[in-house]
Amino acid sequence: MKTLxxxxxxELKALCHxxxxxxxxxxxxLQTGHTGGSLSECEILVTLYMECANxxxxxxxxxxxxxxxxxxxxxxxxxxxxxxxxxxFPVEEMQTLRQVGSRLQGHPNMAKTPGVExxxxxxxxxxxxxxxxxxxxxxMGNEAYVYVILGDxxxxxxxxxxxAMTASKFKNDRLIxxxxxxxxxxxxxxxxxxxIGDLAGKxxxxxxNVLECDGHDVDSVYSTIxxxxxxxxxxxxxxxxxxxxxxxxxxxxxxxxxxxxxxxDDEYERAMKELEVLR
Amino acid sequence: xxxxxxxxxGESLVKYGVPDEKVVVLDADLATSTKxxxxxxxxxxxxxxxGIAEADMVSMAAGFAASGFTPFINTFATFVASICAVSAKSxxxxxxxxxxxxxxxxxxxxxxxGSTHHGIDDINVMRGIPNMLVMSPSTPxxxxxxxxxxxxxxxxxxxxSVSRQGAGEVYEEGTSFTIGQAKTVREGTxxxxxxxxxxxxxxxxxxxxxxQEGINVRLVDMFTIKPIDRAAVISAAKETGAIITxxxxxxxxxxxxxxxEVLTEEGIAVPFKRVGIQDTFTQSGSYAQLVEIxxxxxxxxxxxxxxxxxxx
Numbered sequence: 001m002k003t004l005x006x007x008x009x010x011e012l013k014a015l016c017h018x019x020x021x022x023x024x025x026x027x028x029x030l031q032t033g034h035t036g037g038s039l040s041e042c043e044i045l046v047t048l049y050m051e052c053a054n055x056x057x058x059x060x061x062x063x064x065x066x067x068x069x070x071x072x073x074x075x076x077x078x079x080x081x082x083x084x085x086x087x088x089f090p091v092e093e094m095q096t097l098r099q100v101g102s103r104l105q106g107h108p109n110m111a112k113t114p115g116v117e118x119x120x121x122x123x124x125x126x127x128x129x130x131x132x133x134x135x136x137x138x139x140m141g142n143e144a145y146v147y148v149i150l151g152d153x154x155x156x157x158x159x160x161x162x163x164a165m166t167a168s169k170f171k172n173d174r175l176i177x178x179x180x181x182x183x184x185x186x187x188x189x190x191x192x193x194x195x196i197g198d199l200a201g202k203x204x205x206x207x208x209n210v211l212e213c214d215g216h217d218v219d220s221v222y223s224t225i226x227x228x229x230x231x232x233x234x235x236x237x238x239x240x241x242x243x244x245x246x247x248x249x250x251x252x253x254x255x256x257x258x259x260x261x262x263x264x265d266d267e268y269e270r271a272m273k274e275l276e277v278l279r
Numbered sequence: 280x281x282x283x284x285x286x287x288x289g290e291s292l293v294k295y296g297v298p299d300e301k302v303v304v305l306d307a308d309l310a311t312s313t314k315x316x317x318x319x320x321x322x323x324x325x326x327x328x329x330g331i332a333e334a335d336m337v338s339m340a341a342g343f344a345a346s347g348f349t350p351f352i353n354t355f356a357t358f359v360a361s362i363c364a365v366s367a368k369s370x371x372x373x374x375x376x377x378x379x380x381x382x383x384x385x386x387x388x389x390x391x392x393g394s395t396h397h398g399i400d401d402i403n404v405m406r407g408i409p410n411m412l413v414m415s416p417s418t419p420x421x422x423x424x425x426x427x428x429x430x431x432x433x434x435x436x437x438x439x440s441v442s443r444q445g446a447g448e449v450y451e452e453g454t455s456f457t458i459g460q461a462k463t464v465r466e467g468t469x470x471x472x473x474x475x476x477x478x479x480x481x482x483x484x485x486x487x488x489x490x491q492e493g494i495n496v497r498l499v500d501m502f503t504i505k506p507i508d509r510a511a512v513i514s515a516a517k518e519t520g521a522i523i524t525x526x527x528x529x530x531x532x533x534x535x536x537x538x539x540e541v542l543t544e545e546g547i548a549v550p551f552k553r554v555g556i557q558d559t560f561t562q563s564g565s566y567a568q569l570v571e572i573x574x575x576x577x578x579x580x581x582x583x584x585x586x587x588x589x590x591x
Contacts, residue, residue, distance in 0.1 A: 109374065111373070111375050122365050129342035132344075132345070134342075159335055
């Protein structure tokens, strides 16, 4: 099993903490944007972009680069922060998020934002597109990986399961889906809104390899993704990443309250204290 | 028997698509009907049948296009305009992706299958999507040109409404067309029929019949419904003084609506009539029967011209 060095692990953890703080600061300042999902996907995106995936601002047009699709497009703030860190655009541009004239739309648009591999927003479409990219890679003889980050609420969409069958049929074993399994969606707890049942069993029955990890532990995320990359057994692989919606701020955790609502001044101050930015 | 456009489509897709290694073809378990099966047989490694999962197919095509391929997706017109629409809009057109959306069994050509399989709202839906080119061929010669153009020249999202049937040829072999430029099939001075699809050859029959009655009709093939050829509409109105649109589609949102928009914005008031399905659910029957019942055959078009010319 591949592991991060202790030093690299600490660097990624520090980066996640920094991005968490910056995202809350930004969404509070702008009074718009999806907080909960951005915080739950943080370690997944940071580990993928900074460590596992072969994606750089320099190779962004190379046909054999890896691809990352954020199918849960409302998690755009954390995606944009990662892309800025990778040098796709200046970090200062984050301040234009969701504003008129910005390249950083409320949901990702590949035609506007450098580094965005697929426009997303309406849920349930990213895994299908990932299949298209994986099949295209095979036709081109590329050994690149396609990563698709799915929300667990998004799994309510029937097209996800259409795409799950398609991935199996075409033996897309370089397609790796990562479920940001935070168990909360817009209207409430996922168990109440739409019980998903035996999630691992569902994927297995669709012909997928199923791995599980702690989605907030960069070491666990890293090792699991690297394991998935090496499976190459003719089956696609899904990683069920156990996460917490709103991770990092106690009153934002495990609730649908901060799915998309603006952060008040009081909430902002409390969050900054918890994240040890304010003392 | 006139060649069916779906057969020409399938053959042209093989002719132009197989030699181009960037062309991939997707279907959702209708390949033997849409005729994409011909490509599948000729080039199985670039043919992808996803089963009865139209939405999955269209999003998968977006992934191919994002990787530099030219995907052709195939299903019935009414399904492109409904099940596939969210991806066609928010994923493909929004990103300017080079996906060719081919809607088969357009108009009433689903015949006996009835209303659920008739494609009479596809133009309305697809026309409302920014960036989307919307076309519909009228004859075998044009169908072949359209496939060639979509493979070799045009880049970007396109929707094509394709007939399961054929109603005859009106063009010489090798006729050249230009996207966005209407083709005048017949000159005339008393009125203009603006049509697309199989209404074009049928309108030509109507025009020939009307000529014997002393009504001299221009026929314009508006095969590019979006962007519409505004100049062709304006000159038709100014030079012939009456406009009749004809389409195997609802009168809401098709070429009739598009032409009315141009005329109104230009402040041109001429006698005007829309031949098409009059905002109703259609029914089962033979294609020939349905064409007559819904007034989109040569007789129906001719009668609409007589009524419109009488209002001049």
